[in-house]
Amino acid sequence: MKKKNLLQRTIIIVVVTVLGTYAVIGPRRKPTLKDFTWSGIKSTLRDNIHLGLDLKGGSHLVMRVKTDDYLKELTTSDTVAAENAAKEAGIEVKQTKTDATPGNYRVTVEIADPSKVTEARDAIQKKLDLNDTSMWTYAASGGQLTWTMTAAAQRLLAQNATDQALNIIESRINALGITEPTLQTHGAQNSHQILLQMPGVQDPERVKMLLRGQSKLELVHVVGPPSPAPSTTYSSEEEAKASLGGTVPTNRRVLPYKERVERTGNTTDQKNQDKPTRWVVVEAPAIIDGTQLRTATAVNSRGGRSEQYEINFSLKKDGAEKFGAWTGSHINEYMGVVLNSEVQSIAFIKSQIFDSGMIEGSYTKQSAEDLALVLRSGALPAQIEYLEERTVGPSLGADSIRAGVRASLVGLSLVIFFMLIYYRGSGVNAVVALVLNMILMLAGLIIFGATLTLPGIAGIILTIGMAVDSNVLIFERIREELHTGKTIPSAVDHGFDRAFVTIIDTHVTTIVSSLFLFVFGTGPIRGFAVSLVIGLLVNLFSAVYVSRTIFMWELSRKRKVESLSI
Amino acid sequence: MLQMFKTVNVDWLKHRAWLIGLSVALMLAGLGSAIVRQATGHQPFNLGVDFKGGTVITVKFKQRPTDDAIRTALTSQSVRDAIVQPVTDKNDTVLIKLPLEGETSSVDAGRDQVRKALNNFGTEAQPNFELEADPSAAYKIVGTDAVGAVAGAQLRNKAIAVTLAALVGILVYIAMRFEWTYGAAAVIAVFHDVLITLGFFSAFQWEVSLTVIAALLTLVGFSVNDTIVVFDRIRENRKLNRRDSLYKITNDSINQTLSRTVIANGLVFLSVLALVLFGGDVLRAFSLALFIGVIFGTYSSIAVASPIMVWWEQRIDAANRAATLAYNRPTKSGVQSAVKTSARGAVASHAAKGSPGAGRA
Numbered sequence: 068m069k070k071k072n073l074l075q076r077t078i079i080i081v082v083v084t085v086l087g088t089y090a091v092i093g094p095r096r097k098p099t100l101k102d103f104t105w106s107g108i109k110s111t112l113r114d115n116i117h118l119g120l121d122l123k124g125g126s127h128l129v130m131r132v133k134t135d136d137y138l139k140e141l142t143t144s145d146t147v148a149a150e151n152a153a154k155e156a157g158i159e160v161k162q163t164k165t166d167a168t169p170g171n172y173r174v175t176v177e178i179a180d181p182s183k184v185t186e187a188r189d190a191i192q193k194k195l196d197l198n199d200t201s202m203w204t205y206a207a208s209g210g211q212l213t214w215t216m217t218a219a220a221q222r223l224l225a226q227n228a229t230d231q232a233l234n235i236i237e238s239r240i241n242a243l244g245i246t247e248p249t250l251q252t253h254g255a256q257n258s259h260q261i262l263l264q265m266p267g268v269q270d271p272e273r274v275k276m277l278l279r280g281q282s283k284l285e286l287v288h289v290v291g292p293p294s295p296a297p298s299t300t301y302s303s304e305e306e307a308k309a310s311l312g313g314t315v316p317t318n319r320r321v322l323p324y325k326e327r328v329e330r331t332g333n334t335t336d337q338k339n340q341d342k343p344t345r346w347v348v349v350e351a352p353a354i355i356d357g358t359q360l361r362t363a364t365a366v367n368s369r370g371g372r373s374e375q376y377e378i379n380f381s382l383k384k385d386g387a388e389k390f391g392a393w394t395g396s397h398i399n400e401y402m403g404v405v406l407n408s409e410v411q412s413i414a415f416i417k418s419q420i421f422d423s424g425m426i427e428g429s430y431t432k433q434s435a436e437d438l439a440l441v442l443r444s445g446a447l448p449a450q451i452e453y454l455e456e457r458t459v460g461p462s463l464g465a466d467s468i469r470a471g472v473r474a475s476l477v478g479l480s481l482v483i484f485f486m487l488i489y490y491r492g493s494g495v496n497a498v499v500a501l502v503l504n505m506i507l508m509l510a511g512l513i514i515f516g517a518t519l520t521l522p523g524i525a526g527i528i529l530t531i532g533m534a535v536d537s538n539v540l541i542f543e544r545i546r547e548e549l550h551t552g553k554t555i556p557s558a559v560d561h562g563f564d565r566a567f568v569t570i571i572d573t574h575v576t577t578i579v580s581s582l583f584l585f586v587f588g589t590g591p592i593r594g595f596a597v598s599l600v601i602g603l604l605v606n607l608f609s610a611v612y613v614s615r616t617i618f619m620w621e622l623s624r625k626r627k628v629e630s631l632s633i
Numbered sequence: 634m635l636q637m638f639k640t641v642n643v644d645w646l647k648h649r650a651w652l653i654g655l656s657v658a659l660m661l662a663g664l665g666s667a668i669v670r671q672a673t674g675h676q677p678f679n680l681g682v683d684f685k686g687g688t689v690i691t692v693k694f695k696q697r698p699t700d701d702a703i704r705t706a707l708t709s710q711s712v713r714d715a716i717v718q719p720v721t722d723k724n725d726t727v728l729i730k731l732p733l734e735g736e737t738s739s740v741d742a743g744r745d746q747v748r749k750a751l752n753n754f755g756t757e758a759q760p761n762f763e764l765e766a767d768p769s770a771a772y773k774i775v776g777t778d779a780v781g782a783v784a785g786a787q788l789r790n791k792a793i794a795v796t797l798a799a800l801v802g803i804l805v806y807i808a809m810r811f812e813w814t815y816g817a818a819a820v821i822a823v824f825h826d827v828l829i830t831l832g833f834f835s836a837f838q839w840e841v842s843l844t845v846i847a848a849l850l851t852l853v854g855f856s857v858n859d860t861i862v863v864f865d866r867i868r869e870n871r872k873l874n875r876r877d878s879l880y881k882i883t884n885d886s887i888n889q890t891l892s893r894t895v896i897a898n899g900l901v902f903l904s905v906l907a908l909v910l911f912g913g914d915v916l917r918a919f920s921l922a923l924f925i926g927v928i929f930g931t932y933s934s935i936a937v938a939s940p941i942m943v944w945w946e947q948r949i950d951a952a953n954r955a956a957t958l959a960y961n962r963p964t965k966s967g968v969q970s971a972v973k974t975s976a977r978g979a980v981a982s983h984a985a986k987g988s989p990g991a992g993r994a
Binding site for chain 2: 131254258454458460463481485521539580582584588
């Protein structure tokens with residue numbers, strides 16, 4: 068019976084050891100002989116273990132979507148739309164108001180004739196989505212109609228904006244061709260944060276610019292007399308407003324118009340200076356906006372003969388039809404290409420245009436390509452800001468690995484040295500258990516696809532400590548049992564059984580607290596918890612099961628046991 | 634065989650007043666350091682960028698200029714309040730620390746200005762080259778950490794919340810396996826270790842970064858581990874020697890596990906010492922936190938957790954005995970019967986956990 072038990076234990080240990088070792092040093096494909104040379108093992112090891120950015124090098128960015136801005140813009144545009152809807156229904160609007168402070172978003176429309184409140188409400192709600200009671204709370208008093216955004220709607224819309232931003236950022240990152248990026252939401256649900264990790268990227272400036280890049284594209288009608296008169300521009304904002312009689316009505320916008328000159332290299336060069344900003348009056352709403360964009364590409368302005376680039380774009384079918392109809396009826400007038408509320412170029416419409424246009428200006432190759440990419444990926448619902456940026460060069464990461472590995476090895480050899488001297492023969496048990504623990508722990512990290520970080524190495528060091536502790540507990544207990552005069556097999560049995568209770572308690576306590584760290588902790592703290600939990604689970608196997616099997620094997624070799632090297 | 638202790642028979646609990654007094658003194662010293670610094674307008678802790686916000690730029694030079702030369706170059710690019718700190722174990726590397734500007738929550742690494750300043754000493758290596766591989770380069774920015782105020786506060790709060798949650802988890806588990814008094818004593822001991830370690834960080838103004846939090850978590854695990862070993866022995870001895878008082882049992886248990894404590898913790902101590910000596914600057918704060926933690930984690934199992942547990946259990950015992958007496962006498966007031974029922978509840982819970990020694994002593 069006991070012999071059979073020992074055989075069974077030995078088989079389990081050998082199988083686990085072989086599988087574990089293969090998980091660590093074996094390649095994830097059909098192995099060749101070359102994989103088992105020293106350099107082959109080293110390169111497989113590099114492939115198998117996922118290193119965190121702090122060890123491998125790369126960029127780590129935490130950004131926040133400014134959802135308050137998004138809700139504000141939404142409320143403001145709803146106010147404008149509500150006013151227009153009321154006017155279309157022939158109701159005189161006295162004034163409108165938008166409240167948009169964090170947590171409080173309200174549209175207020177005051178009409179001249181209080182008896183028409185219901186009529187006004189129906190007219191406005193027919194045009195707008197303000198009638199959804201889960202999103203907006205409606206109230207009226209006198210001639211005043213208000214719609215207040217519910218807390219649930221604020222949460223939902225902010226969450227949607229974050230999700231949308233995440234998708235857009237993902238398409239921009241993919242278009243840039245960054246390898247193995249990690250992109251996910253970060254922190255608490257209502258914090259609207261996004262985490263981006265880019266292994267190997269050492270200078271994230273360009274990525275940062277690109278992600279933050281706004282891309283609100285609009286094609287607008289520029290107000291002014293038709294060609295051949297030149298397009299009407301004003302030298303100041305006030306002058307442009309004065310042409311509208313002092314106040315800007317809701318169907319007009321005053322926008323800056325700057326002929327774009329890319330600052331390349333030397334900024335003191337006269338030719339590189341921007342021309343003074345002019346102002347133009349355009350019609351609101353826009354003819355077409357960026358959602359109708361199909362593609363955008365950067366092209367060289369003069370067919371490859373200059374350093375200057377511009378962006379060609381084309382429209383989707385629906386947009387093209389609308390644009391074609393509009394241009395057909397506005398021949399000889401002016402239209403403008405507006406990017407992020409700035410007029411980029413003004414063109415005069417010679418004939419009907421259907422689906423393509425151009426953003427002129429002098430861009431460098433990279434900035435034109437980046438802008439085209441940003442346009443293609445769609446507009447961010449709101450601006451993003453960066454909360455955290457970390458970059459680790461590969462050499463710095465390598466230094467950390469070296470320091471961690473060196474310190475662990477020095478510690479490990481001290482431990483091994485001591486165990487062999489102090490516990491002699493049984494010390495070998497402890498060493499075997501310890502080495503097996505390290506191998507299986509790495510195997511566990513690899514199998515679960517966990518990432519090894521600097522705090523993760525700390526977890527490994529604590530595991531070494533607890534693994535040695537388990538052995539010391541067992542051995543000291545066996546010695547105690549021997550002192551009380553028990554026979555050797557009985558002392559070994561008792562020692563293991565008694566120490567096992569303690570070992571379970573210490574391990575479970577640490578695992579319980581590690582689980583808290585894993586569930587509630589962030590990146591580095593999680594890395595610590597993962598390697599610790601895996602290490603402790605493995606230790607229950609290596610320090611107790613394996614070590615005991617070695618003792619059993621030793622004792623079973625002799626018929627009568629007279630001495631134990633401990 | 635080699636053996637450190639033949640038979641030890643120390644009356645640890647006799648010295649508990651001194652031991653706890655020492656702990657309290659150390660905690661007060663740490664607290665005092667933090668309070669004095671706060672009162673004199675300094676920061677109680679030297680918080681790293683992780684928690685305070687700001688930027689740290691790590692620069693590697695071929696020929697490192699003097700700190701003053703770097704400072705002058707930075708000032709000429711109007712980078713103010715920068716701290717230039719050489720890395721002690723690598724004499725070609727310098728850390729440039731920039732404080733958080735204004736109240737903005739957003740970060741801008743300030744890389745460009747620092748880069749312009751450093752261009753006084755030569756050009757930077759190409760992005761995808763190591764410094765050594767680029768013959769014309771004089772320096773390379775090998776790492777940046779920029780943390781905004783929001784992210785800093787978030788990391789700080791999260792670290793504290795997570796540590797407390799982990800302590801609660803430990804408390805609940807030990808309460809389930811032992812008694813809740815044991816759990817409370819173990820958690821108080823761990824708390825004590827963390828406070829003393831933080832006291833050292835305040836007194837010596839070592840930088841508190843995210844890795845220090847990892848070290849504190851390691852220390853929580855280590856200290857609880859050590860306390861449980863002693864408590865486990867106490868639980869076992871109580872079942873074996875039901876006539877002995879808890880006082881004697883605790884002393885015996887500490888003495889019986891002493892060789893294990895010295896060997897296992899001594900080995901961990903040696904490993905951590907190796908970490909302090911060979912771990913380099915990257916791991917310095919981490920290793921120091923562990924170094925102090927191991928010393929006090931060991932100390933607290935004997936000097937803090939055990940005396941508190943004994944004191945608490947004895948109080949409960951006394952209450953139980955008073956209640957039993959009250960139960961036997963005719964009751965005169967409602968107050969007594971209230972004591973009686975609560976004490977009976979305590980007895981019942983002890984009996985349920987299978988440690989009958991509690992009612993005896």
